[in-house]
Amino acid sequence: MAAPLPLAPQGEDPTFAELLAGRPHLSLHPAEGLRVEEVPLARIAQAVGTPAWVYSAGALRSRARALKAALSAAGLDAGIHYAVKANANLAVLRVLAEEGLGADVVSEGELRAARRSGIPASAIVFSGVGKTERELRLALAEDILQINLESAEEAERLSALAASLGRVARVALRVNPDVDARTHAKITTGRSENKFGVALAEAPALYARLAALPGLRPVGVAVHIGSQITAGVSAFRDAYAALARLVGALRAAGLPVERVDCGGGLGIPYRDETPPPPEALAGAIRATLGGLGLPVMLEPGRWIAGPAGVLLASVILQKQGAPPVPAGGPRRRFLVVDAAMNELMRPAMYEAWHGILPVAPAAHAAPLSPADVVGPVCETGDTFARGRALPAMEPGDLVAFLDAGAYGATMSSTYNLRPLAPEVLVDGARFAVVRDRQPHEALFAGQRLPPWIGAPAPGGVS
Ligand code: LLP
Secondary structure, X not given: OOOOOOOOOOOOOOOHHHHHHOOOOEEEEOOOEEEEOOEEHHHHHHXXXXXXXXXXXXXXXXXXXXXXXXXXXXXXXEEEEEEHHHOOOHHHHHHHHHOOOEEEEOOHHHHHHHHHOOOOHHHEEEOOOOXXXXXXXXXXXXXXXXXXXXXXXXXXXXXXXXXXXXXXXXXXXXXXXXXXXXXXXXXXXXXXXXXXXXXXXXXXXXXXXXXXXXXXXXXXXXXXXXXXXXXXXXXXXXXXXXXXXXXXXXXXXXXXXXXXXXXXXXXXXXXOOOOOOHHHHHHHHHHHHHHHOOOEEEOOXXXXXHHHEEEEXXXXXXXEOOOXXXXXXXXXXXXXXXXXXXXXXXXXXXXXXXXXXXXXXXXXXXXXEEEEEEOOOOOOXXXXXXXXXXXXXXXXXXXXXXXXXXXXXXXXXXXXXXXXXXXXXXXXXXXXXXXXXXXXXXXXXXXXXXXXXXXXXXXXXX
């Protein structure tokens, strides 16, 4: 074999042992290999096949509790409204509902998922820049805790609708504080050029307008500046300080403010990031908003669900790349796995780095060489990792993509007509399939030929 490629980028990737050390619900059993809590991933692969999402109920609970503890240690009266978009599996939502978390939803589907999971309407916030009339009707019918308005236009629409239904919507005004969250451009939401919220300068007049409109009761202000925020708490602090000044101005104008919604965004370490701990976020909230004497709300998604899940996949084959041009140098080693960008889209969409751990115990002590880990989808973007240090792997060997509990399954598609992967919840030594693998038949459900196009002759696979 040709000389191995240098590990790229050299030396920055955490080792397998470091990845495990930072994720207490994962461990390496000397005989059974990689486990989630007490369940070997190999057993799950045997039961449901691959690819499959595997979530740790224990991790979900301990993260929810850690966040609550950090907020209450800071003396905050805080409600946590989990951002359902991160992971909307009903079993996951149920675990979080049992922990007393509310929900932040952005669609009818998410609102229904939250309600089905037993999250009371009185703990649900509806966010988003474009809520349809149908969604607003449902939110009003359910009498949810709060609808976060993102524009004057939306306020007028909701007012007319609520008034026509004889209802009063509790609304918060989402402001765009124009702060840089220093995260990926595609998930930055608090800059003035972004589509979200209303300009800070225009917020007082609009809030006064909300108070005057029929069918609306303004209850507070909201902000969400972006996601996967890892560069300290200064951006949070700037945004919350702006909210505090706004609340001061609103109060001075005699307008009622009952609470402040701090949004989500707290990042997690995927590779070598050192995001602020929840205690630091709680400290930033206290320092900026604590003096107002108001309850606060948080809308975390990733921080709760991300580290709690893995995407389990099998190696289909290992192929050698073409001889490099100009000649010389090593060929690339491609590990083709049975998961793809249609399952975990984050690497293709945001150049995101996810840890990849072999499941077999021996693979953790084997020599490493660089590999490009790719899926079978017909796009070069269907690449999970380039030049990743991994052992030799055979067809059928299992790998786990780490930190796939948030924005994994919820962003999946059936691209290349690949059925949606099953979801499994581990809880201690037990596990259960909480979503079946989509049958191929479901890929065709609801489709029909127009009457003027002849049906194919029966026979063969369908
Ligand atoms: N609240 C609002 C209004 C949001 O828009 C979001 C996320 C959250 C809360 C939750 O943010 P978190 O705590 O999870 O950062 N697909 C991307 C992330 C998109 C986030 C969209 N909004 C990714 O995979 O990185």
